[in-house]
Amino acid sequence: MDLDIALILTQDGITSGAVYALLALALVLVFSVTRVIFIPQGEFVAYGALTMAMLQQGKVPGTLWLLVAMGVCVAALDLFRVLRGASSDGLASSLGWSLGYPLLLAALVNFLPASDSLLVQAALTLAIVVPTGPLLYRLAFQPVAESPVLVLLIVSVAIHVSMVGLGLLFFGAEGARTQPFLDAQFALGSVSLSGQQVWVLLASAGLIVALWLFFGRSLYGKALRATALNRNGARLMGFSPVFAGKLTFLLAAFIGVLSGILIAPVTTIYYDTGFLIGLKGFVAAIIGGLASFPVAAGGALLVGILESFSSFWASAYKEVFVFTLIIPVLVWRSLTSHHIEEDE
Amino acid sequence: MNTTRSAAALPLPAAAPAGIFCARNIVLGFVALLAFAPAVLPEFYVTLLNYIGLAAMVALGLVLLTGVGGLTSFGQAAFVGVGAYTTAVLTTSANLPGWIAWASSPWLALLVGLALTALIAVILGSLTLRLSGHYLPLGTIAWGISLYFMFGAMESLGGHSGLSGIPPISVFGWTLDEGREIFYLIWAFLLLAVLTTQNLLDSREGRAIRALKGGQVMAESMGVDTSRARMIIFVIAALHAATSGWLFAHLQRFVNPTPFGVHVGIEYLFMAVVGGAGQVWGAIAGAGVITILKQWLQDWLPAIFGTAGNFEVIVFGLMMVLVLHRAKDGLWPLFARLVPAAAPLRKIDAAAKPLPRKPMPPAGEVILEAKNVTRKFGGLVANNEMSLSVKAGEILALIGPNGAGKSTMFNQLSGVDTPTSGEVLFRGQSIAGKDSRAIARLGMSRSFQHVRLLPKMSVLENVAIGAHLRGSQGVIPAAWRLDRAEEARLLREAALQVERVGLGEFMHAEAGSLALGQQRILEIARALASDPCLLLLDEPAAGLRLKEKQALGDLLRRLRGEGMAILLVEHDMDFVMGLVDRVVVMEFGQKIAEGLPEEVQKNPAVLEAYLGGVE
Numbered sequence A: 001m002d003l004d005i006a007l008i009l010t011q012d013g014i015t016s017g018a019v020y021a022l023l024a025l026a027l028v029l030v031f032s033v034t035r036v037i038f039i040p041q042g043e044f045v046a047y048g049a050l051t052m053a054m055l056q057q058g059k060v061p062g063t064l065w066l067l068v069a070m071g072v073c074v075a076a077l078d079l080f081r082v083l084r085g086a087s088s089d090g091l092a093s094s095l096g097w098s099l100g101y102p103l104l105l106a107a108l109v110n111f112l113p114a115s116d117s118l119l120v121q122a123a124l125t126l127a128i129v130v131p132t133g134p135l136l137y138r139l140a141f142q143p144v145a146e147s148p149v150l151v152l153l154i155v156s157v158a159i160h161v162s163m164v165g166l167g168l169l170f171f172g173a174e175g176a177r178t179q180p181f182l183d184a185q186f187a188l189g190s191v192s193l194s195g196q197q198v199w200v201l202l203a204s205a206g207l208i209v210a211l212w213l214f215f216g217r218s219l220y221g222k223a224l225r226a227t228a229l230n231r232n233g234a235r236l237m238g239f240s241p242v243f244a245g246k247l248t249f250l251l252a253a254f255i256g257v258l259s260g261i262l263i264a265p266v267t268t269i270y271y272d273t274g275f276l277i278g279l280k281g282f283v284a285a286i287i288g289g290l291a292s293f294p295v296a297a298g299g300a301l302l303v304g305i306l307e308s309f310s311s312f313w314a315s316a317y318k319e320v321f322v323f324t325l326i327i328p329v330l331v332w333r334s335l336t337s338h339h340i341e342e343d344e
Numbered sequence B: 001m002n003t004t005r006s007a008a009a010l011p012l013p014a015a016a017p018a019g020i021f022c023a024r025n026i027v028l029g030f031v032a033l034l035a036f037a038p039a040v041l042p043e044f045y046v047t048l049l050n051y052i053g054l055a056a057m058v059a060l061g062l063v064l065l066t067g068v069g070g071l072t073s074f075g076q077a078a079f080v081g082v083g084a085y086t087t088a089v090l091t092t093s094a095n096l097p098g099w100i101a102w103a104s105s106p107w108l109a110l111l112v113g114l115a116l117t118a119l120i121a122v123i124l125g126s127l128t129l130r131l132s133g134h135y136l137p138l139g140t141i142a143w144g145i146s147l148y149f150m151f152g153a154m155e156s157l158g159g160h161s162g163l164s165g166i167p168p169i170s171v172f173g174w175t176l177d178e179g180r181e182i183f184y185l186i187w188a189f190l191l192l193a194v195l196t197t198q199n200l201l202d203s204r205e206g207r208a209i210r211a212l213k214g215g216q217v218m219a220e221s222m223g224v225d226t227s228r229a230r231m232i233i234f235v236i237a238a239l240h241a242a243t244s245g246w247l248f249a250h251l252q253r254f255v256n257p258t259p260f261g262v263h264v265g266i267e268y269l270f271m272a273v274v275g276g277a278g279q280v281w282g283a284i285a286g287a288g289v290i291t292i293l294k295q296w297l298q299d300w301l302p303a304i305f306g307t308a309g310n311f312e313v314i315v316f317g318l319m320m321v322l323v324l325h326r327a328k329d330g331l332w333p334l335f336a337r338l339v340p341a342a343a344p345l346r347k348i349d350a351a352a353k354p355l356p357r358k359p360m361p362p363a364g365e366v367i368l369e370a371k372n373v374t375r376k377f378g379g380l381v382a383n384n385e386m387s388l389s390v391k392a393g394e395i396l397a398l399i400g401p402n403g404a405g406k407s408t409m410f411n412q413l414s415g416v417d418t419p420t421s422g423e424v425l426f427r428g429q430s431i432a433g434k435d436s437r438a439i440a441r442l443g444m445s446r447s448f449q450h451v452r453l454l455p456k457m458s459v460l461e462n463v464a465i466g467a468h469l470r471g472s473q474g475v476i477p478a479a480w481r482l483d484r485a486e487e488a489r490l491l492r493e494a495a496l497q498v499e500r501v502g503l504g505e506f507m508h509a510e511a512g513s514l515a516l517g518q519q520r521i522l523e524i525a526r527a528l529a530s531d532p533c534l535l536l537l538d539e540p541a542a543g544l545r546l547k548e549k550q551a552l553g554d555l556l557r558r559l560r561g562e563g564m565a566i567l568l569v570e571h572d573m574d575f576v577m578g579l580v581d582r583v584v585v586m587e588f589g590q591k592i593a594e595g596l597p598e599e600v601q602k603n604p605a606v607l608e609a610y611l612g613g614v615e
Helices: A003-034 A041-056 A062-083 A091-111 A118-129 A132-144 A149-171 A195-217 A219-229 A231-236 A241-263 A273-287 A293-313 A315-324 A326-336 B003-008 B023-040 B043-068 B076-092 B098-103 B106-128 B135-153 B179-201 B204-214 B216-221 B226-252 B262-275 B280-305 B312-326 B332-338 B406-414 B436-442 B459-466 B475-479 B484-500 B516-528 B546-561 B573-579 B597-602 B604-611
Strands: A185-188 A191-194 B169-171 B174-176 B366-377 B380-391 B395-399 B421-426 B444-446 B534-538 B565-569 B582-587 B590-595
Touching (some): A003 A195, A003 A241, A003 A293, A041 A149, A041 A241, A132 A149, A191 A195, A241 A273, B043 B204, B076 B106, B098 B106, B106 B226, B179 B204, B179 B280, B204 B484, B216 B226, B280 B332, B395 B406, B395 B573, B406 B565, B444 B516, B590 B604
Parallel strands (some): B444 B534
Antiparallel strands (some): A185 A191, B582 B590
């Protein structure tokens, strides 16, 4: 291996590392606010990429019907509650979001002419897939929100399994790539960067800064941090944990879908690719102890670089290396943490 | 309180109640049906039953791991793969290296596979089992994926196309080369596994495993080595999986990596949860439901959707979510309700030989002594230069207003926490750096401020956990019922302690069904079962009614009369003043008074601490 190859590998590693960093941030966020280990995070990446690809082919993506179906379920649950005597305050707005929005979007996608603009397609992809995040929280996690982490994890894995099956149904077994946002090549000394790589890096950096501002400066961001520290305390201060859960899932879905849109032009995405991508985000998140954002982001870069170098040296063992990395990390975690008892 | 129903929820074998529908007859009937199944059922159903049996064996391991022990693994399929690949390699390679060539028969390959699996499980377990709750399952996903990709990547294992030509198993010259024949072997292994697992759970070691769910501090302070208990169930679950893999390889006569991926591992966990993760028979129920459903869905869903694919996972995922929302104990309790099998009451053998007791130290000997104990948390000094001592045949009360540092002091004395400076001597030995088990072995036992019982276990069994260190039979004798003599002695001792604290009428009731005050008393019985010379009681009278307090007071007086040293942390002044010999009063982490109850009651510093001063 010479320096050029090393540079190219590093650069590849940093690009994928940037995406893993985004996912790791989403995973840390979801875990700290809701205690859910969000295995389906990767499915949002795949759904985002493949929805975008279908829109580019001028087809109506199945994710749209998923959104409608989930909206109908939530509306039915809300109506049922009101019929059983719960207060009907806020019913109109919740029905508007769960029924009105998906149906309106379905009408838009079906009856308006398909747009060639990448930005419109990306916006549409976000509009279709991201709202399934909070709907998912409402349907799957809100009813068991107080359960032990283990139960939430099993629910999470069950959702992942279902979403992979649905992905196969919606998108078929064929992989897809989307058109790049930027076709240019940049030369940086002896290294050449593709436009899409620059996009990925810039967008990831931008998103990280935006999240930092959100959590540091905005009231909702601070309220989420408060919920992560102490759920009951935040509830007493008038910040509903249900709302916190939905908001967190909205953010996680947004980060997932955006990552999918970013990497779809660089890698071929299949309906089940999301799992491995998401798990690499996990390896990074675990390096950060499922708590620290900066360490998780650093871990993500490490995972990306390890992956690109091992695919050069021993490509058959690429995944073995990445997932075996977690074991020394876990050992290190177990040696450095000294808690006595996890009181439920 | 319906003791019969509650006991039915426990994963215990039935003894022999009257009636034709007793659990033993139902099991015998089930076995008889199984024996005739291959003779009458069409090939297709025999095959289905074979796969149910194989899956149930893996799910059974998960029942032990997840339902009983509270640990979870998504990586069991990888262990199935280790079992399957080991036998595939050993029985198909023509030119094995000499040192392993002896293992080319399937039966020897099974032994090698089990040994290899145990080795891998011990390594993975020692790396991941120490981690708290959610890291373990994440770790299992990671190594599940790693092992799966290894199977696919290694040339010697045939890569992704796999290994074929695996010979059938022979039993005493009978070659099991048809599904109908290996059926008997699969189900014999499975029923044996169910039987031994049930036996194990109903034993000293089994109680230790079940105590894992009650929290580490409780189990450790009763002398249970929790890391060992976790490792035991992890290895047992892995061995079950590897055995299933061995049978699978010889049934299929071919292996490739696909059935050992992490998604198959997830399916095994679904089986355990759907069946009812706390129930031994739930493993078979869950494996049956999921395997049959999978068969149907694989026929129907592609026809409905008009394309081929593994769409059954959509339904499985949604089903899991529904089960976890609506029926957390899985489907087995629903099946069990259909057959009103009377549950056993545990027999207590009054004639069993009593357990040996340690001699009590002579009255007046200093049992526990704290010397200038200081505990700092960062800048906060929770205990400052605290000294106290407890003698044999004496009750000492540690009192003080809220936030005085009593609980921190209690943790220093019981060895849960280590002082920043100063030392705690128990019978002359420093307990600094000793683990809770070693301290329990020396004869210190305790109760907890927030009651730590296993609510689903009977009063008797909860108390028997306390006697853990007074038995020695391990996993294998327990699985094969070679431990019954010792078990009878342990249960007799537990029953004596239950009677002694006055809970005899609740002997077989679920601990969780008792009132809070009775649960506190139950904790004292559990502590007594360890044959201690020192009892540390954390607010034993909280939540007790007047009569119960009087009974508790009488009990403690009797224990004192027998030479027991007792230290209690308490809020209830009436209770303390009428009972104890000496009082130590704490405020702001320091001792402000010590002496006879009457003296302390008149001490101005104490009055100030409690009443805000007397002007």
